[in-house]
Amino acid sequence: MSLTNQKHLFDLPEDVTYLNIASLSPSFKSIEEAGLRAVKEKSRPYLIPSSDFFNPVTELKKLFAQLINVNDYNRIANIPSVSYGLATIAHNISLKENSEIVLIEEQFPSNYYVWEKLAKKYNAKLKIVQQEINGKLWNEAILNAINVNTGLIALGNIHWANGTIFDLKAIRKKTRQHDALLIIDGSQSIGALPFSVKEIQPDAMVCAGYKWLFGPYGCGYAYFGSYFDNGNPIEENWANRLGSENLTNLTNYESNYKALANRYSVGEHGSFIYIQMQIAAITQLLKWKASDIQDYCHKITVSSVNQLKKAGCEIEEDTYRAKHLFGIKLPESVNKKALKEKLTREKIFVSFRGDYIRISCHLYNTEAHFEKLTKCILSEIEI
Template sequence: MSLKQQKHLFNISEDVTYLNTASFSPAFKSVEAAGIGAIRRKSSPELRQASDLFEPVIKLRKLFAQLIDEDDYNRVVTIPSVSYGMANVANNITLKEGDEIVIVEEQFPSNYYIWENLAKQYNAKIVTVNQPDKPKDWNGLILEAITKNTALVAIGHLHWANGIVFDLKALRKKTNEHDALLVIDGSQSIGALPFSIKDIQPDALICAGYKWLFGPYGCAYAYYGSYFDNGKPIEQNWANRLGSENLSGLTEYQSQYKPKASRYAMGESGSFIYVKMQIAALEEILKINKAEFQDYCHSISGDALKSLSEIGFTSDNPEVRAKHLFGIKIPNSVDTDLLKQTLKSHNIHLSFRGDYMRVSCHIFNTETHFKKLFSVLNAAVNG
């Protein structure tokens, strides 16, 4: 059965054309209700139990593990941001002088600054693979950049600005051949694009939670493979130590961390309001078949993108990019600042990234939204 539009699950106004989930997702009604319920619970602190700090978090971790096809929830942990998760990765990597870290052109800052800092620390080198004229050739160039000097490949599942999908299986194979780590930023793909830890087996997967996972701003998730099982977390908090569930024994200081990814948990990971909202959000996302979701996004956008290309607003071939997130190249003749004002005046919301308009859609979007986008852009160009 094919996926249908589900606008009724959201409280988005009919006059709003929201094509910007890649920046911030709206809230499912169920997520909004979970947040309100959690806030109200704050008014009755006497009802809260010590187990509330741990059991909901375990449930949340199990949901995220299910989402990424990981059997052991102890391999995943909740964190506050992608930069936090990447910092834990970098904190447990030792490089040699001349080692190389492979990234791609215009990578998201949270997946760049940490490696720039690590490279400076060890006098290593950042190798940036630029996007070629033909996007289909990009994966080949990345594979060529992985050599005996490569210590780490840090990359998204897809490019955050234009949606070009990277061949993670091929990258994993090549990094294994050179004993290099593979660290994936799944912020723009997990929850929207088919993905399996079992298929890719990355060393780490870090993912923002407020985009395609529909959680509140300030939540994220991390998967850490066996390489990091005995690592040192960047934060020393009481909750990531072994036996911390026994609140009456907290001053019997414990030198051991909880197993596997649990050692990388942030302080106050049991955040009562956020966790309730995140659980509700992942329960909604797990209902969506990701392959069907990709097909749905393509079905509502395909005709409009074809029409847009005829007036100079071009996008990459769907065979090399994601269907839920893609870039539309702005013609050189178009005043971008004026275009932004025009879209805003018509209540159309998307992002501008370099030479692209970045469009991202979900199950609350319909073909009508893309027809409106074409109509406004066509009028802006042709009057």
């Protein structure tokens, strides 16, 4: 069954056109309620059982594992940010001298600096695959960049600014041929674009929680494959040690970590407020299918996309871009400052990223929102 508009689940004003979930998502009403309940519980800490440090975390990991199609929730770690997850991954990777780390052009900073540092550590080389004129050619260039010298490739499922989809299945196949690692940043895709760990089989995947997962700022998740099963975390916190659920026994220090990815979770990952909010969010997400979210976003945007293309804007072809997030490259004659001011007056919220207006939408948006956006852009093109 196709999805219909879900604005009733949100508390968004009628006069606001919010097309910027890629920066920060609004909360469902149920998420807000879960957070408020948790805040009130903190006022009575003596009523919070010690099991609440662990059981809700397990519940959340199981939900996220289901979302990304992972059998064992113990392969999921709670992280505070993508940069923390990538730092943990890089901390446990060894490279050969002069090997290559493949990145794409204009990758998000958190997914660049960590690999630049790792390259210096092992005297390896960064290999940046330049953006091509369309997604088809860009994907071909990425595949051609992977060779016998490749140590790892790190990229998102889509480009964070323009929505170009990268063929992770083909990239995974090529990396296996050369025994190279595949590290994925799912922050702009998990929850809104179909993704399966079973299908892609990445070595690791990180994902921010405050975008398409509708969680609070400061929470995220990481999947760790078998390459990282016996690695070392970047911090030593008590909750990640074997048997830490027994609080009376904590000073009988334990040298062993909990199994698999549990060793990599950040300290204080049992945050009572964050965990309850994210449980509410992913519970709702699992009621929808990512493919249906894509279909809905395509339906409400297709008319505007066609109008903007005819007016001289550049937008990636449908086949090679996501429908929930895409970039609009304006004609050079457009006064961007004037356009930004007009969008602000009309209460239309988007992001300007590099050469693109980044548009990101969800089930609370309607075709009318895009008609309003398109009218503003066309008015500046016609001036």
